[in-house]
Amino acid sequence: MKHVLLTGANGFVGKVLLDQLLAAGYRVSCACTTPNPSSRAGVEQAVLDIRDPSACAATLERLKPTHIIHLAAISHVPTSFRDPLLTWNTNVIGSLNLLEAIKQKAPDAFVVFASSSEVYGEAFKAGVALDESSPCLPMNPYAASKLAAELAFEQYFKQGVKGVIARPFNHIGSGQSPDFVTASFARQIALIESGKQAPVMQVGNLEACRDFLDVRDVCAAYLQLLELSDGAEHPRVFNIASGQARKIRDILDEMISQSPAAISVELDPQRLRPSDIPFAVGNCDRIRNVLGWQPSISLKETLASLLADWRVRVVAE
Known part of the structure; x- marks a missing residue:
């Protein structure tokens, strides 16, 4: 074996x-x-x-x-x-x-x-x-x-x-530390929904594109x-890689759209990274051609699972 x-x-x-x-x-x-x-x-x-x-x-x-x-x-x-x-x-x-x-x-x-x-x-x-x-x-x-x-x-x-x-x-995805951007978004939304945070999300650079x-x-x-x-x-x-450029702002908008709460957004300068770059996307031709691998889970589904995970986790916070 x-x-x-x-x-x-x-x-x-x-x-x-x-x-x-x-x-x-x-x-x-x-x-x-x-x-x-x-x-x-x-x-x-x-x-x-x-x-x-x-x-x-x-x-x-x-x-x-x-x-x-x-x-x-x-x-x-x-x-x-x-x-x-x-x-x-x-x-x-x-x-x-x-x-x-x-x-x-x-x-x-x-x-x-x-x-x-x-x-x-x-x-x-x-x-x-x-x-x-x-x-x-x-x-x-x-x-x-x-x-x-x-x-x-x-x-x-x-x-x-x-x-x-x-x-x-x-x-x-589920289980990720809130030190990372999408998990931070999900945690804040879950805290807002549970009444543990005011309905204002603290965010960093929303204009960057990521894969x-x-x-x-x-x-x-x-x-x-x-x-x-x-x-x-x-x-x-x-x-x-997926080969697709996704703006952080679009990720945030999608996550907020999956919440029943009325949420506003506020820039937190402390969340801006000193070496942030505007565009970081990968070409995945090699792994697709050699192994036939390609992403199979939609971003919408991923973000929904991330939100569901944090809705459970914030109960224990």
């Missing part, structure tokens, strides 16, 4: 991906920095801090996975500005520790590394959907750390480690990337 080690399994994406891996019949081991109190039957838990090289080696030697999906990361851009050392230690040194453990302890394993569309950075200023050959010009510590980790993966691929690099664009995906579609792409382990020749880097 194929055995997947999933790092960052307690995170927003990891929880969704675990469900899909189990549904697809994989044996799954979850690696997290803290034990999961709601662990699933039949899913092995491995407490692992990827910043510890000996712990990475011991975990890989014990589990001997056939496949690895590496999600563990500091993934919040403002956090990367506040604590760059933590970001680089986790995203770069942590990835190097994992790669060295793979090379030494599980050399036949196939690894999918979750990088980020943020690596393109200033290249988005061209105003077109970027493909995998576009220059990488990161604009924040998070993006820079992800690109550095990509370079580490490329070096280990040359040394015989098998795998691919994924560059997912903005993925959203939004349902987290379930992104996880489906990761599962399809695992299938490249069959040994056939394939590209090393894949965008996971």
Whole structure:
């Protein structure tokens, strides 16, 4: 049976991906920095801090996975500005520790590394959907750390480690932290509906265009990337994108339209990112042509599920 080690399994994406891996019949081991109190039957838990090289080696030697999906990361851009050392230690040194453990302890394993569309950075200023050959010009510590980790993966691929690099664009859905824009919108709407917030939403830049995906579609792409382990020749880097530009303002309008509440909107300067860019959209031709993947969940459905999730969550706040 194929055995997947999933790092960052307690995170927003990891929880969704675990469900899909189990549904697809994989044996799954979850690696997290803290034990999961709601662990699933039949899913092995491995407490692992990827910043510890000996712990990475011991975990890989014990589990001997056939496949690895590496999600563990500091993934919040403002956090990367506040604590760059933590970001680089986790995203770069942590990835190097994992790669060295793979090379030494599980050399036949196939690894999918979750990088980020943020690596393109200033290249988005061209105003077109970027493909995998576009220059990488990161604009924040998070993006820079992800690109550095990509370079580490490329070096280990040359040394015989098998795998691919994924560059997912903005993925959203149930369970996401309100540090991210659509979850922030959903939480505020749910608080307003429940009478816990005045009917005024605090927002940042609404004019930016982004490429939004349902987290379930992104996880489906990761599962399809695992299938490249069959040994056939394939590209090393894949965008996971919709190819569609969506203005943040249109996302907000759609979410407000799904609420019965009368809501007004107010700009909060503290929500403006120092390196925000006006247009960030990806070309997904490669993953569509190689694997046949494409998004299947409509944005309207995604936003409805996000709102439903926060309506339940704010009750407990």
